[in-house]
Amino acid sequence: MRNRWQGLAMVAPSIVLVIVFVYGLIGQNVATSFERVTQKTFAGNEKVVAQGGVANYADLLADPRYQHALWNLLVLTVVFVGGTMLFGVLWALLLEKGVSGEGFFRSVYLFPMAVSFIASGTVWKWLLSPGIGDHEAIGLNRLFLMVGLPGLQSRWWTDPGPFNMAAMALPAIWQLSGYVMALFLAGFRGISDDQREAARVDGASEWRVYRHVLFPQLSPIALSALIIIGHMSMKTFDLIYSIAGQNNYVADVPATLMWVQLFQQRNAPTAAANATILLLIVAVVVVPYLVYTNRTEGAKGR
Amino acid sequence: MRLKSLIAAGLAGMIALAGCASPGGQTAAPTGGGGATTPAAAGGGDVGVFTWWAEGSEKVGLEALQKVFKEKYPKNTFVNLAVAGGAGSNAKAKLAADLKNNNPPDSFQGHAGAELFDYIQAGQIEPVNDVMDGLGGAKVFPKNLLDLITVDGKIYSVPSNVHRSNVVWSNPTVLAKANIGAEAPASLDAWLADMQKLKDAGVQTPLAVGTAPWTQLHLFESVLLSELGTDGYVQLFSDGDWTSEKVKSAVDKFGKLLSFANTGGADDWPQATDMVIDGKAAYNVMGDWAVAQFTEKGKKEKTDYLYWPTPGTDGTFLFLADSFTLPKGAKNASGAKDWLNTVGSAEGQKAFNLAKGSIPARTDVSVSDFPAYQQSAMKSFQSDKIAPSIAHGAAAQQAWSSDITTALSKYVTDKDAAAFVTALGAAASKNR
Numbered sequence: 001m002r003n004r005w006q007g008l009a010m011v012a013p014s015i016v017l018v019i020v021f022v023y024g025l026i027g028q029n030v031a032t033s034f035e036r037v038t039q040k041t042f043a044g045n046e047k048v049v050a051q052g053g054v055a056n057y058a059d060l061l062a063d064p065r066y067q068h069a070l071w072n073l074l075v076l077t078v079v080f081v082g083g084t085m086l087f088g089v090l091w092a093l094l095l096e097k098g099v100s101g102e103g104f105f106r107s108v109y110l111f112p113m114a115v116s117f118i119a120s121g122t123v124w125k126w127l128l129s130p131g132i133g134d135h136e137a138i139g140l141n142r143l144f145l146m147v148g149l150p151g152l153q154s155r156w157w158t159d160p161g162p163f164n165m166a167a168m169a170l171p172a173i174w175q176l177s178g179y180v181m182a183l184f185l186a187g188f189r190g191i192s193d194d195q196r197e198a199a200r201v202d203g204a205s206e207w208r209v210y211r212h213v214l215f216p217q218l219s220p221i222a223l224s225a226l227i228i229i230g231h232m233s234m235k236t237f238d239l240i241y242s243i244a245g246q247n248n249y250v251a252d253v254p255a256t257l258m259w260v261q262l263f264q265q266r267n268a269p270t271a272a273a274n275a276t277i278l279l280l281i282v283a284v285v286v287v288p289y290l291v292y293t294n295r296t297e298g299a300k301g302r
Numbered sequence: 303m304r305l306k307s308l309i310a311a312g313l314a315g316m317i318a319l320a321g322c323a324s325p326g327g328q329t330a331a332p333t334g335g336g337g338a339t340t341p342a343a344a345g346g347g348d349v350g351v352f353t354w355w356a357e358g359s360e361k362v363g364l365e366a367l368q369k370v371f372k373e374k375y376p377k378n379t380f381v382n383l384a385v386a387g388g389a390g391s392n393a394k395a396k397l398a399a400d401l402k403n404n405n406p407p408d409s410f411q412g413h414a415g416a417e418l419f420d421y422i423q424a425g426q427i428e429p430v431n432d433v434m435d436g437l438g439g440a441k442v443f444p445k446n447l448l449d450l451i452t453v454d455g456k457i458y459s460v461p462s463n464v465h466r467s468n469v470v471w472s473n474p475t476v477l478a479k480a481n482i483g484a485e486a487p488a489s490l491d492a493w494l495a496d497m498q499k500l501k502d503a504g505v506q507t508p509l510a511v512g513t514a515p516w517t518q519l520h521l522f523e524s525v526l527l528s529e530l531g532t533d534g535y536v537q538l539f540s541d542g543d544w545t546s547e548k549v550k551s552a553v554d555k556f557g558k559l560l561s562f563a564n565t566g567g568a569d570d571w572p573q574a575t576d577m578v579i580d581g582k583a584a585y586n587v588m589g590d591w592a593v594a595q596f597t598e599k600g601k602k603e604k605t606d607y608l609y610w611p612t613p614g615t616d617g618t619f620l621f622l623a624d625s626f627t628l629p630k631g632a633k634n635a636s637g638a639k640d641w642l643n644t645v646g647s648a649e650g651q652k653a654f655n656l657a658k659g660s661i662p663a664r665t666d667v668s669v670s671d672f673p674a675y676q677q678s679a680m681k682s683f684q685s686d687k688i689a690p691s692i693a694h695g696a697a698a699q700q701a702w703s704s705d706i707t708t709a710l711s712k713y714v715t716d717k718d719a720a721a722f723v724t725a726l727g728a729a730a731s732k733n734r
Contacts, residue, residue, distance in 0.1 A: 131566025264704035
């Protein structure tokens with residue numbers, strides 16, 4: 001009995017902190033998102049900044065700029081998740097075969113993760129500079145000129161096309177592929193060699209060993225990698241802020257738009273509505289995953 | 303038992319740490335408070351001043367002002383709360399949060415004009431009529447500047463300096479390649495023709511422009527002023543039509559200018575100005591703080607660089623001004639007033655503007671103390687028509703200029719002029 005109270009006393013502070021600073025603030029945010037705000041303008045008129053109630057959400061969803069930001073987010077997430085998974089698995093496979101100097105390669109691949117998005121964004125801003133042609137190309141475009149491949153020059157994320165945000169995913173892929181590699185490498189190492197031996201004795205080709213023996217066992221790792229990368233992509237702010245600058249329509253995603261809405265348009269309810277929708281989008285991805293892990297782990301426990 | 307001893311040890315450690323920390327804190331407070339002998343009530347104490355002047359000539363200017371403050375009001379201690387970052391955008395976000403949380407600095411920098419209006423509406427700053435009257439008020443500050451910081455008869459800030467935004471900086475060596483003389487083109491069309499000549503003569507980038515959206519807005523406001531004329535331009539912010547033919551033609555000419563400009567390689571204004579300094583580009587439109595960049599690189603006026611008002615805007619001073627405020631709930635209001643008195647004094651304005659490269663907001667500071675560019679700007683400011691800058695918060699409040707910037711950054715990418723004009727109209731009806 002005494003032990004039980006002791007346990008509760010140990011966790012109580014963190015429970016209280018989580019209730020106040022996570023759920024309390026989410027509640028505050030949702031409450032703000034329904035507020036009505038009017039403001040006197042410099043020209044002397046009374047203007048409605050946010051109508052209040054559900055209309056705040058309706059107005060936000062109807063705003064073409066927000067729709068553009070959502071589309072950008074979709075492009076960014078698809079390329080970011082696809083790219084990191086591809087390179088992560090690829091590097092894990094290469095290392096898993098047992099190269100000499102594995103430790104060195106592991107740190108080379110993992111190192112970018114230690115750099116903050118703001119710092120790497122400053123460098124990538126230069127690498128992804130949109131100038132084309134001999135007189136203004138710098139960064140990657142200059143590299144392409146120097147190696148004699150001028151056709152590869154690109155305007156990167158400033159391209160007017162609908163898929164320009166794919167370029168913005170490049171730094172993100174560079175940064176997080178190593179992390180996915182580490183996850184998969186740990187997964188590969190966790191599978192005992194007996195299983196591969198058994199498959200090889202049965203006459204399975206190397207491809208079939210991976211296809212039917214190793215990969216199926218890695219699906220929980222793939223799922224958690226997907227979730228982690230996916231939710232990171234959805235809340236990306238710092239990378240885009242440091243590369244595109246603030247209030248740059250071309251590179252808008254909901255998180256950067258929220259900054260503009262709150263600090264430049266001084267429209268707290270719309271920014272809060274934007275935040276709430278972002279929370280819901282992330283929840284759509286994360287909640288099923290939590291339910292799934294809860295179930296599988298619960299089954300293991302019994 | 304082990305757990306308990308662990309907790310006990312942890313608590314003891316925390317107490318020990320707190321014990322170590324508090325003497326340091328106690329000794330820090332009086333020194334920060336301007337000497338233990340000076341009670342705060344006697345007009346001393348810390349004066350926290352919030353700016354975005356963290357680098358370059360701006361920082362030097364602030365330091366010069368700080369020196370005057372120290373001489374005039376030795377009881378006060380200046381506390382620099384500057385937040386770095388392009389054109390004050392990071393600082394403004396930090397300031398907005400601080401003001402909202404009732405944790406204001408003792409004084410903060412704001413762009414005179416519409417941008418200050420946001421703070422006035424939110425009830426975050428106090429009128430400073432008494433300070434202004436003490437400084438000489440309308441006798442020493444120009445009327446059009448006072449109008450911009452006055453709301454309902456109350457003055458809400460003390461202007462420290464004035465900048466001109468519609469200035470073209472150019473490189474005579476590059477111009478000579480296309481046999482273009484040192485005189486300013488008479489109009490935007492003549493200027494565009496010169497750019498074509500430069501291009502034909504092999505100059506790849508006649509016009510340098512930064513890719514940061516605000517630097518593009520900075521160029522656009524000059525073009526708007528040139529096409530609409532001073533009265534038409536000023537009217538845009540009261541009841542003018544943002545979808546008129548004249549605005550359309552301004553957008554059209556802005557597009558043509560961009561076709562002569564670099565599309566990358568210069569993020570912010572310093573890199574774009576450097577392109578002119580290094581002879582990679584012929585022209586750059588930037589505020590007159592650019593003169594500091596030329597001076598710093600050892601360039602000489604007339605031989606190394608030229609400047610004129612943006613073609614078509616001669617006779618109009620497209621201006622912006624920095625000013626300092628008294629926030630509501632400032633911890634040391636009397637110290638803040640001492641600071642405002644320093645900012646508004648002739649002495650303070652001379653020290654600050656000599657260092658920063660801008661011109662004094664007061665009209666009674668001796669012209670002869672300033673270098674050539676500033677002398678010419680001081681003369682123009684007294685004789686020219688005055689128009690407010692959009693990019694620097696004088697003409698439109700932040701929400702509006704933010705909407706204009708968005709529309710502009712979209713146009714720079716997709717070059718859809720019709721959509722740009724529609725968006726400008728929509729921004730006006732939303733924010734006016």
